Amino acid sequence: MAVGVAAHAAGPADVDAGDHAVGRPALTAPPAPAGSMEGPVVTGVLEWYTNQADFEAAAAARGKVNKAVETFEESTQQPNGNGSLNDPLSPGVPNGPFPNGLEGAPNLRVQSNLSGGNPVTPNPRGVDGLVNLSAGFGGAVSDLVMPNFFADSLDLQFSGGNKTAVGGNTVEYTNGGPLGVDIRVYDTSNAYLGQMHFSSNIQGTFFAGVISDVPIGRINVYSPNNAGEGLDNIQLWYTDVQESHCLYRNKRVKAQACNTCPQFTHECDISTPAVCGSVKDCRKRIKQVMACPDNPDGWCKVLHLRCDCK
Numbered sequence: 001m002a003v004g005v006a007a008h009a010a011g012p013a014d015v016d017a018g019d020h021a022v023g024r025p026a027l028t029a030p031p032a033p034a035g036s037m038e039g040p041v042v043t044g045v046l047e048w049y050t051n052q053a054d055f056e057a058a059a060a061a062r063g064k065v066n067k068a069v070e071t072f073e074e075s076t077q078q079p080n081g082n083g084s085l086n087d088p089l090s091p092g093v094p095n096g097p098f099p100n101g102l103e104g105a106p107n108l109r110v111q112s113n114l115s116g117g118n119p120v121t122p123n124p125r126g127v128d129g130l131v132n133l134s135a136g137f138g139g140a141v142s143d144l145v146m147p148n149f150f151a152d153s154l155d156l157q158f159s160g161g162n163k164t165a166v167g168g169n170t171v172e173y174t175n176g177g178p179l180g181v182d183i184r185v186y187d188t189s190n191a192y193l194g195q196m197h198f199s200s201n202i203q204g205t206f207f208a209g210v211i212s213d214v215p216i217g218r219i220n221v222y223s224p225n226n227a228g229e230g231l232d233n234i235q236l237w238y239t240d241v242q243e244s245h246c247l248y249r250n251k252r253v254k255a256q257a258c259n260t261c262p263q264f265t266h267e268c269d270i271s272t273p274a275v276c277g278s279v280k281d282c283r284k285r286i287k288q289v290m291a292c293p294d295n296p297d298g299w300c301k302v303l304h305l306r307c308d309c310k
Helices: 052-061
Strands: 041-043 046-049 064-070 082-085 108-113 130-133 144-147 153-158 163-173 181-187 192-198 206-212 216-222 228-239 244-256 270-276 285-291 299-309
Touching: 041 192, 046 052, 046 192, 052 064, 052 163, 052 206, 108 130, 108 144, 144 153, 144 163, 144 228, 153 163, 153 228, 163 181, 163 216, 181 206, 192 206, 206 216, 206 228, 216 228
Parallel strands: none
Antiparallel strands: 041 046, 046 206, 064 228, 082 130, 108 153, 130 144, 153 216, 163 206, 163 228, 181 192, 181 216, 244 270, 244 299, 285 299
């Protein structure tokens, strides 16, 4: 087994620098400790934060909603323990010490990436690709999920196409070397959006947050220090997409033994469940036969014409 977090439990002698991935791309911003940032840093379509309160306030001010937080505390791992699990760790799928899979964020999938610091595409290790550390192990203060092999990086993948802000506490399990992680962001088509270097430690006392002008599909966390890396207390902020629906008006009404049929109207106020991008997506007309409200033997025939999409 290659050197990893679980294997490293025996002590520093297990560390082999040869397992460390090399050739990571240059950072888009200077790799100074992120804790020195004063206010947000903007790189392209991304806005980076190290202050959690500032991040949350900025996300909320832009109409984003924090609908999910993944803490990994649903793990059944005993205190001061560690255990391997397979890629990926997903909601609702039993995996090692996660009998119900992830429970905090239904649109999150966590997996290792064999490509380390050059994670152009998802590249999971598979068997034993991840490790769960519980509180007390190596100085951890809560349950953490990291790659099980130091050479690998960690991918956070998001479904739904509407995550536009993500934040969490950077965590890193090291053999005593320097600390700090690179966070790379990709859109829903896996196009690279940018990256930033953040301070980190095993206790998770540092924060990293990113707000994007476009939906985020994947975030990669990588330690250039031959260490285990991750993100804890992961916040997923959504941009709510309001669906538009087809609207109709009554064009023609025919009554049979009924005095309470809907009346002909020019008002465009009859809503339907049909979702649309424009009024052309709606059926031009809908014929409907309705029971008469005041006579069980009567009926109403109504012709609805499309009139709007909103």
